[in-house]
Amino acid sequence: MFFPLVFRYGILVDPIQIISLFLKDPYSWPALCLIIVSNVFIMAALYIERKLSVGTISEGTGTFLHCINLAALSFFPAGTVLSLNSMTPVGGVVALSVSTILFLKLYSYRDVNKWCREIRHAKARTLSRSHSCPSVHKANGTAGYTHVTYPGNLTHRDMYYFIFAPTLCYELNFPRSPRIRKRFLLRRLLEMLFLMQLMIGLIQQEMDFTRIVERLLKLAVPNHFIWLIFFYWYFHSSMNFIAELMQFGDREFYRDWWNSETIPYFWSNWNIPVHKWCLRHFYKPMLVKGVNKFAAQLAVFFLSAFFHEYLVSVPLKMFRFWAFLGMMAQIPLAYFVGRFLRGNYGNAAVWMSLIIGQPVAVLMYVHDYYVLHYGSASEGVEA
Numbered sequence: 001m002f003f004p005l006v007f008r009y010g011i012l013v014d015p016i017q018i019i020s021l022f023l024k025d026p027y028s029w030p031a032l033c034l035i036i037v038s039n040v041f042i043m044a045a046l047y048i049e050r051k052l053s054v055g056t057i058s059e060g061t062g063t064f065l066h067c068i069n070l071a072a073l074s075f076f077p078a079g080t081v082l083s084l085n086s087m088t089p090v091g092g093v094v095a096l097s098v099s100t101i102l103f104l105k106l107y108s109y110r111d112v113n114k115w116c117r118e119i120r121h122a123k124a125r126t127l128s129r130s131h132s133c134p135s136v137h138k139a140n141g142t143a144g145y146t147h148v149t150y151p152g153n154l155t156h157r158d159m160y161y162f163i164f165a166p167t168l169c170y171e172l173n174f175p176r177s178p179r180i181r182k183r184f185l186l187r188r189l190l191e192m193l194f195l196m197q198l199m200i201g202l203i204q205q206e207m208d209f210t211r212i213v214e215r216l217l218k219l220a221v222p223n224h225f226i227w228l229i230f231f232y233w234y235f236h237s238s239m240n241f242i243a244e245l246m247q248f249g250d251r252e253f254y255r256d257w258w259n260s261e262t263i264p265y266f267w268s269n270w271n272i273p274v275h276k277w278c279l280r281h282f283y284k285p286m287l288v289k290g291v292n293k294f295a296a297q298l299a300v301f302f303l304s305a306f307f308h309e310y311l312v313s314v315p316l317k318m319f320r321f322w323a324f325l326g327m328m329a330q331i332p333l334a335y336f337v338g339r340f341l342r343g344n345y346g347n348a349a350v351w352m353s354l355i356i357g358q359p360v361a362v363l364m365y366v367h368d369y370y371v372l373h374y375g376s377a378s379e380g381v382e383a
Contacts, residue, residue, distance in 0.1 A: 030084050031091035034077050035098050041073040045106045046159050049113050053151035059114075066110045073103050078314050089369070092315025100307060104277050105163060108170040111281055116150035116172070148172050165248050166239040168277040175249030188241035195233040202226050224355045235271070261346035263334035263353065264297075267304070278303070301331065316369050 045066065052062040077099040081092040148158070153172045162170055202222065235253045243251055257270035268275050278300050286296040305327040313319040330353075337349045 030080065030087045031095040034080055034095040038073070038077075038099060038102055041069055041102065041106065042159060042163060044069045045109055046154065046156070049110070050151075050154050052113070052117065053154055059117075066106075070103060070106060073099055073106065078310070081314050082317055087315075089315045093311060096311050096314055100311060101168070102163070104168045104274075105170065108168060108277060108281055109159075109162065112170045112172070113150065113154075120150060161246065164242065165246055166242045166253065166273065167248070167250065168273045169280055177244070177247045177249045180244055180247060185241060185244045188237045188244065191237035192233060192241060195229050195237060199226055199229050199233065202229070220356055227354075231270070259347065260350045261341075261343060262338045263330060263350055264338070266350050266354075267301075267330075274304075298331075312365060316365060318368060318372060 048057075048062055048065045048069070051057045052059065057065070077095055081087050081096060087095075150172060158172075161174075165174060167174070202225065231254075239253045240251060242248070252272050254272055255269035257266050260266035260269065282303065283296050283300050286299060287293065291299075308327060309319070333349075333353060337346050341349050
């Protein structure tokens with residue numbers, strides 16, 4: 001995958017060039033500024049909940065303020081990325097990824113605190129599993145942490161622990177590990193550093209745009225290899241590093257998606273934090289309101305497709321309808337695989353959709369970005 005490219009085109013890795021992916025102007029850091037400004041939205045959510053906990057504002061007013069805060073968190077970073085010429089595509093992806101994660105976290109924060117108020121007002125004795133203040137859990141032994149009850153959780157310390165914790169679903173009492181294992185932490189750190197350098201090298205090796213246009217499908221496999229490295233780097237090394245550092249006990253960040261025999265199984269198991277958020281705050285509430293399961297599943301898929309397209313099209317400052325259609329094509333493909341393929345055949349179909357589908361879409365975006373910013377593809381090939 002990688003070595004044939006090296007033998008054919010030579011080593012194209014430039015350690016200095018990667019800096020230009022983040023910064024056009026070394027004195028301008030727009031992506032970092034956006035991430036710092038996001039603290040405004042975090043504090044707004046906390047103080048709205050504090051006002052609601054003491055009854056200073058009504059539930060209706062609190063819901064309205066939360067909607068304004070979440071809308072601003074969605075549109076302000078996107079508008080900034082689109083309007084600033086100094087914002088690079090990579091910097092835009094990082095800034096919008098952070099704002100998207102914060103959006104999901106603050107939505108969960110608002111929901112859970114609302115459930116706690118409903119229970120407190122109703123003086124319920126038994127906590128419902130689906131709509132309750134999540135209770136304390138034990139993981140990897142007893143850590144001896146103090147059990148927190150509402151509204152004692154509405155503190156800066158609690159809020160920022162949740163913001164940095166490797167989860168999207170808020171709880172008053174997260175499962176905690178008894179200690180930080182230094183060797184485990186060091187192994188994850190070394191993995192993060194090594195895999196990051198490997199990804200950068202692979203990406204730069206494929207940044208000869210004229211050859212990308214010529215060999216789009218041929219580069220799908222190495223691009224998928226980059227995706228696999230990114231998955232391991234992010235979901236195993238990075239999230240376990242953060243969890244260990246924060247003594248966060250819930251380490252289920254992914255399941256055996258590589259054994260998927262159906263596409264829905266893959267989407268449900270490759271990103272457990274997002275899956276849990278969708279299940280808890282989107283899918284189940286829709287079922288409670290009387291929406292049938294198929295319609296609720298479609299709604300979750302459309303939401304996922306929207307965020308995927310949002311994180312790509314806004315930083316690149318271009319929307320490609322074919323990419324959105326490609327995401328939608330997963331629906332009939334999922335039906336076909338689930339209906340007609342079983343066992344190893346289904347697993348092979350899932351892997352083929354990953355190897356051919358996602359990397360090719362990314363490469364086509366790269367091609368279109370190159371054409372828009374550096375001239376036509378034919379000009380690039382002639383050069």
